Amino acid sequence: MPRELVNEDKEAADIVERLSARYPHIPVATVEQFVAEARRGFATATVRDFVSVFVEREARARLESVRPA
Numbered sequence: 001m002p003r004e005l006v007n008e009d010k011e012a013a014d015i016v017e018r019l020s021a022r023y024p025h026i027p028v029a030t031v032e033q034f035v036a037e038a039r040r041g042f043a044t045a046t047v048r049d050f051v052s053v054f055v056e057r058e059a060r061a062r063l064e065s066v067r068p069a
Helices: 003-022 028-041 051-064
Strands: none
């Protein structure tokens, strides 16, 4: 696996951890799903430097719209 993808996998795990702490009322599985979907949206990006920033912003925006159960 290319080094960049390994780093992005670690960054994605860190994003899930941060967002799960920020939104404790949302199941971790949902946070993981939103992060994964955001990552897929940037899968073909040729410049990878800020992908994790964009992924976190997109996932956070979606989580903001989730209502507590």
